[in-house]
Amino acid sequence: MAISTRQVKNKRDSNGVLTGRPGTVYDVNIKYTAPNGEKKTYSKKGFPTKKEATQHEAEMKAKLHNPGQIASIASQRKQTVASYLNEWVESYARVNLRPSTYDGYKRTIANYITPYIGGVALNQLTPAMVGKMFQQIIDKGLKPSTAAGAKRVLSVALSHARKYRYIETNAAKDTLTKFGKSDKTPDPYTPEQVKALMQRVEGTVWEMPVILGGLYGMRRSEILGLRWRNVDLENNTFDVSEQLPFKVPPKTKVIEEMAPPKSNGRKLPITELARPFFLKQFAMQEAQREQAEKDGKPYYDNDLVVAKPDGSPISASWVSSQFGKLLEDLDMPHIRFHDLRHPYVKPTTKKFITFFEVFRAAS
Secondary structure, three states, rough: OOOOEEOOOEEEOOOOOOOOOOEEEEEEEEEEEEOOOOEEEEEEEEOHHHHHHHHHHHHHHHHHHHHHHHHHHHHOOOEEEHHHHHHHHHHHHHHHHHHHHHHHHHHHHHHHHHHHOOOOOOHOOHHHHHHHHHHHHHHHOOOOHHHHHHHHHHHHHHHHHHHOOOOOHHHHHHOOOOOOOOOOOOOOOHHHHHHHHHHHOOOOOOOOHHHHOOOOOOHHHHHHHOOOHHOOOOEEEEEEOOOOOOOOOOOOOOOOOEEOOOOOOOOEOOOOOOOOHHHHHHHHHHHHHHHHHOOOOOOOOOOOOOOOOOOOOOOOHHHHHHHHHHHHHHHOOEEEEEEEHHHHHHHOOOOOOOOHHHHHHHH
């Protein structure tokens, strides 16, 4: 028989998750002749329902009767974790995820998965191997959150491999390893601290980014991608409808196209408190443009509200790395630049909550 049944103590459901109950599973065994005339048997075990086993049997019979498919199937069964992940991240993550997420997945695979289990055959990977990988990551002195990130990426990738029947179970989901929080997220700044920060960065390159991040809760790339064409000083509003593209190459001078924002675009008010900063920024950039003209130097008119003195874009990575140094120089509590927005946005309601009233009270 091509399909056989057997009893197991702990059955898995159609998603490969252990149910905690005994039951019957279905195994597929197909005898076929290889292109060299050798008699072989193809086996895949552990289907939770007869329907799934029958469907897989029909698919594999069709492939195994096609000599061109046999070599492909054989190589697939010898596929390593590294080769599968490298193929998966390009065919799935690059196409379906945001560029920043794709880049993060790629780095996680290269740095925290492949060095530990990359050489293991994909269909031989076990929860114990994955659990050992997590422990090795932590023993290396890295944060538990790094191991948790590796688990998240591996789990998603293996869930796709299971659906394609490359593997029977998801070893990352079945691991018993638990991750505690490695360190406390810094408390967001109070209105008084935001006010102090604004006063200390006045007249510097940080003034407008802090205004937009600290008073409007804008994301880093939204701030760096805000253009004057989306600012309406006459009606005192501006639109957050685009952002700086992910990974702008170093020394880029001209931005041809912006990327869509992470969340839906939104219209925000230019309040009495914020308006002077917009006007000062506009006047400063006009002066920079005129000075460049006078000096015979190029000025790159990207229409950016926040830009370098020559009009070229500021990289998001520069903001992240230099903001910490800024706070250290100012002797202020450490937070990420992204943390400036946390008190002002309610993600559960998707509603922008202005911080101006609270800030005014602290003035």
